[in-house]
C-alpha cells in the first residue's frame with residue numbers, strides 16, 4: 469500500500485485529455501442555466517447521469533452520446549475560455565506539470581456556431597493564466613467528418629503553432645470512415661511540424677493501429693490497447709518507438725476492455741511497448757490522473773518508480789519544442805531524486 473503514497477505529488481505528464489470531456493459538471497449546469505435557461509430548478513445530481521458514466525452504457529456510441537447531451541450548453545467564446553481555464557486548474561491541482569489538451573474545433577463549431585478560429589483563440593486565452601503547468605494543444609479531426617474537415621483542422625493547427633498548438637489527432641467513432649481518408653492531411657501536418665497522434669486500437673482492432681502509424685505517420689496512438697491482439701502490430705510499435713496513450717478507466721467505460729482486471733496494460737508492458745497513463749475524459753469518467761495511477765498500481769502492481777519512468781517517456785514523446793521537452797525532462801528528473 470506504501471506505493472500509493474505521493475501519487476498526487478508525483479509530477480505528472482498528461483498527453484491525452486479531451487477538453488470537451490474535462491468540463492466540470494457544475495459548470496455544465498451553470499452554462500445550461502445561463503445560456504439556455506434550462507434546468508433552472510434541477511439539482512446537479514439529476515443531470516449527472518446524462519454527463520457522467522453510470523455503468524449502464526453499452527458501447528462507445530453511448531459514451532459519445534454524453535458529449536451530444538452537454539455540449540449545447542456552450543455557446544460563447546468566453547464559455548470556452550472558462551472551461552479551458554478550469555481544465556488547466558484541475559490539471560495543476562492533480563500534480564500535472566505538462567498537459568496536452570485536445571479539442572475539436574469542428575465539433576465546437578457545429579454545436580455552438582463559433583468559427584474555427586474563434587474556438588481556438590478562446591481556448592488559448594483560457595489557458596493564458598496557467599501557473600505551475602505547461603500546456604499545449606492538439607486539434608482533433610472528428611473521424612466521421614471526412615477529409616475536407618481534416619484539411620480545415622490541420623491548416624488551423626498550423627496557423628496557431630506559435631500560440632501553443634502543437635499537434636493534431638483523429639478521434640471520435642472510428643468505425644464510420646476508414647482512417648485511410650486522412651492520409652494526405654496528416655502527411656501535410658507532419659511536413660508542417662505538427663505532431664500526429666491518432667485514436668486507434670480502441671473500438672477497432674490492431675489493423676487500425678498499423679494504418680495510423682504506417683499510413684498516417686502517427687508517432688503516438690490514442691489507446692492502441694488492442695495492439696496486443698497482434699504480435700506484428702506490437703513489433704512495429706516497438707521498432708518505430710511509438711507511444712501508446714493508455715487511458716485505463718476510459719477503456720472500461722467505452723467497453724474496449726471488459727474490466728480493469730482484463731485490461732491489456734500489463735501485457736503491453738511485458739511485451740515492451742511504450743505506454744503512458746492518461747485520463748481521456750475525466751469529467752465524463754469522474755476520475756483524476758492521480759486516481760488512474762493509483763488504479764494501475766493496485767490492479768497491476770506497478771510502482772511509483774514505474775510511473776515516474778512512464779512520465780519520462782511521455783515527456784520525450786510530447787508534441788512540444790525541443791527546449792520545452794528538455795525543461796520538462798529535467799523537472800521530472802529532479803523529482804525522481
Ligand SMILES: [Zn+2]
Pocket residue numbers: 484486639667690748
Ligand atoms: Zn480520446
